[in-house]
Amino acid sequence: MAGNRPWLAPLLSLVFLAVFVGLWHLATRTTAGEVQVDPEYAALVGAAAATGGKSAMPGPGDVAAKLWEHITDPFYDRGTNDKGIGIQLGHSIARVLLGFGLAALVAIPLGFVIGMSPLVYRALDPFIQILKPISPLAWMPLALYTIKDSNVSAVFVIFICSLWPMLINTAFGVASVRRDWLNVARTLEVSRLRTAFQVILPAAAPTIMTGMRISVGIAWLVIVAAEMLVGGTGIGYFVWNEWNNLSIANIISAILFIGLVGMLLDTTLARLGRAVTYKE
Amino acid sequence: MTQHFLQVEALARRFPGPRGGEPLTVFENIHFAIDKGEFACIIGHSGCGKTTILNVLAGLDEASGGAVIMDGREICGPSLDRGVVFQGHALLPWLSTLKNVEFGVRSRWPGWSAKQVEAHSVRYLEMVGLGQALHKKPAELSGGMKQRVGIARAFAIQPKMLLLDEPFGALDALTRGTIQDELLAIVQATHQTVFMITHDVDEAILLADKILLMSNGPFAKIAEIVEVTMPRDRTRATIHHDPQYYRIRNHLVDFLVNRSQDYAGDAAAGHDPRQPPVVRPGLDGGATVVPLQVHAGHSVPHATESTFSHASA
Numbered sequence A: 001m002a003g004n005r006p007w008l009a010p011l012l013s014l015v016f017l018a019v020f021v022g023l024w025h026l027a028t029r030t031t032a033g034e035v036q037v038d039p040e041y042a043a044l045v046g047a048a049a050a051t052g053g054k055s056a057m058p059g060p061g062d063v064a065a066k067l068w069e070h071i072t073d074p075f076y077d078r079g080t081n082d083k084g085i086g087i088q089l090g091h092s093i094a095r096v097l098l099g100f101g102l103a104a105l106v107a108i109p110l111g112f113v114i115g116m117s118p119l120v121y122r123a124l125d126p127f128i129q130i131l132k133p134i135s136p137l138a139w140m141p142l143a144l145y146t147i148k149d150s151n152v153s154a155v156f157v158i159f160i161c162s163l164w165p166m167l168i169n170t171a172f173g174v175a176s177v178r179r180d181w182l183n184v185a186r187t188l189e190v191s192r193l194r195t196a197f198q199v200i201l202p203a204a205a206p207t208i209m210t211g212m213r214i215s216v217g218i219a220w221l222v223i224v225a226a227e228m229l230v231g232g233t234g235i236g237y238f239v240w241n242e243w244n245n246l247s248i249a250n251i252i253s254a255i256l257f258i259g260l261v262g263m264l265l266d267t268t269l270a271r272l273g274r275a276v277t278y279k280e
Numbered sequence B: 001m002t003q004h005f006l007q008v009e010a011l012a013r014r015f016p017g018p019r020g021g022e023p024l025t026v027f028e029n030i031h032f033a034i035d036k037g038e039f040a041c042i043i044g045h046s047g048c049g050k051t052t053i054l055n056v057l058a059g060l061d062e063a064s065g066g067a068v069i070m071d072g073r074e075i076c077g078p079s080l081d082r083g084v085v086f087q088g089h090a091l092l093p094w095l096s097t098l099k100n101v102e103f104g105v106r107s108r109w110p111g112w113s114a115k116q117v118e119a120h121s122v123r124y125l126e127m128v129g130l131g132q133a134l135h136k137k138p139a140e141l142s143g144g145m146k147q148r149v150g151i152a153r154a155f156a157i158q159p160k161m162l163l164l165d166e167p168f169g170a171l172d173a174l175t176r177g178t179i180q181d182e183l184l185a186i187v188q189a190t191h192q193t194v195f196m197i198t199h200d201v202d203e204a205i206l207l208a209d210k211i212l213l214m215s216n217g218p219f220a221k222i223a224e225i226v227e228v229t230m231p232r233d234r235t236r237a238t239i240h241h242d243p244q245y246y247r248i249r250n251h252l253v254d255f256l257v258n259r260s261q262d263y264a265g266d267a268a269a270g271h272d273p274r275q276p277p278v279v280r281p282g283l284d285g286g287a288t289v290v291p292l293q294v295h296a297g298h299s300v301p302h303a304t305e306s307t308f309s310h311a312s313a
């Protein structure tokens, strides 16, 4: 049905978008209209709503203009509190990739060991179970105190939150490699190292990639909050700064960009995951 | 006593009971031998311990007692001397057909160049008729083709002995027949020593020189050793023209249906598991049944001149 009309779904998406933007437009215009029609009501809800109603909640046109501004000039730098959104996103992405990369370097080998050895698994399990549910932001004060550098602390927070999904998925993937495949390697007298790289790793790769995808998703969620706390640079700091400036159009633009970058990270990892997936 | 190529002596396997209960003895006192170039099949009911025996022979599992001696040396741990064809083919799904075979070949001859490894692997894949499917992934192959890759992989390392665990169990009758013929031709050409598990009586008669009959577990035993006395150059198309065929077949079916449970516990007082009787039901007037002392009346023993002898006569 939808198969022979591939344009149907995108068309419907456009319709949804148009409806949403239309409603948004109407909603923001009515607030402004009501101020003129009913000054008594304006007095009732307060001066802020009456005068700020228009500027506090921008319509789609205002946001589009702001977006265009960001897109055409993303990399300007006019001091600490006024950098282009491209620069801010770049800082956030760099932190996420660094923290995520370090976590992968720790989690995948460690997960391998845990998955291969039931003893190590049982020994480390209580630690993992306790550490895993801790909100990564709870580490922030400790990180700031010990590391004394807000930038490194943010990376550390990303490291911590990326660690667990990769660790657990790697261990699970390695531990559930089919017995038959390991027996094949054993009967062929394949060395342990070769077995690890040529049997266990490819067998567990899809599960490991799923863990990495979850990790990068969480890391991108956490970076915004972390940057709101540590300040300085990054998209999270940008959002917080624009909140202080009461520039809602900027905030909405930033939210859109955060979503776009998150989607990009996710699809990249999904594509990598598909590359290592095998059909049984 | 002559030295056999493979000698299984007093083999036993016990699994720890649930929550420290009585251990489960799958089998004990298993004695048999296989000579070089011989094709031995083992048949028995599901769960009697056939796979467990094969795993011990492969070195994948450790026996709880007894020993397996191959070529004068005791088996401990897996080795390239024994090629295994697994029941579920066990191909590595992320590797192509060719790479699956090369995986073993490279391990067998680590000094070989990539070219040599490939040429050797291709040769064995062509032998099982898969020359056209070298670069297909296992998921793109039919069940029969997958099983043939498994066979090529096991043959390609040129093991001293081949172990097959119900290699054709999952195949339809037609495919099964074709691959049986292929296996038969390869084995006849290479004089490979084979130990194979099967549920299929006809398959056993077609392929085997001797068939080990395993009684039901727990405490399973080798009840009898049936010698297939038909000439070696049998084919699937002509085998049932031989009058021996039906005599052997009846004997095997009779065992599976009527007698396989008679060997439990003390019932088989007259049965010496160290020397399971060797019978040749194919020969004229051959012993159809080796009567057990206690359960003799169970199936009608109409053996007039018994031709059974003993394993290590």
Ligand SMILES: Nc1ncnc2c1ncn2[C@@H]1O[C@H](COP(=O)(O)OP(=O)(O)OP(=O)(O)O)[C@@H](O)[C@H]1O
Pocket: B015, B016, B024, B026, B045, B046, B047, B048, B049, B050, B051, B052, B053, B217
């Ligand atoms: N790891 C194990 N722990 C406990 N019991 C086991 C284990 N493996 C096998 N068994 C038991 O050993 C017995 C023999 O199993 P095995 O797999 O050797 O049977 P089989 O003869 O190959 O059967 P089938 O023809 O169905 O493949 C079964 O009763 C099974 O429950």
Ligand SMILES: [Mg+2]
Pocket: B050, B051, B052
């Ligand atoms: Mg089995």
